[in-house]
Amino acid sequence: MLSFAGMKVLEARFHPHSKAHDGSVVIGRVIRDEDRVFVEYANVSHREVRPFVLQALLDKLRFLVEPTTPVAFDLLKDFRSDFWSFVEVSSTGPGRSAHG
Numbered sequence: 001m002l003s004f005a006g007m008k009v010l011e012a013r014f015h016p017h018s019k020a021h022d023g024s025v026v027i028g029r030v031i032r033d034e035d036r037v038f039v040e041y042a043n044v045s046h047r048e049v050r051p052f053v054l055q056a057l058l059d060k061l062r063f064l065v066e067p068t069t070p071v072a073f074d075l076l077k078d079f080r081s082d083f084w085s086f087v088e089v090s091s092t093g094p095g096r097s098a099h100g
Helices: 054-065 072-078
Strands: 008-014 025-033 036-041 084-089
Touching: 008 054, 008 072, 025 054, 025 072, 036 054, 072 084
Parallel strands: none
Antiparallel strands: 008 025, 008 084, 025 036
């Protein structure tokens, strides 16, 4: 597990039934460390995201983050989507890392 002291961290939440309904699943965290932005995936089961495919969601998260520069990192907090939200948190990471 990584320590995120001094880094900005956004929790990437997926809303399987849209934000209009209760319930979200933490898919991972988006971490900004000075001039780098990377994703650390959460340990999520396939059942938690049904009817969606977990690998497709992980790929989508990476797609949303890859073009993100440290300046654009803060724009993820205002990202408009019925199914995704990004919330600033401070804590340790949830799982495996995919550096971008």
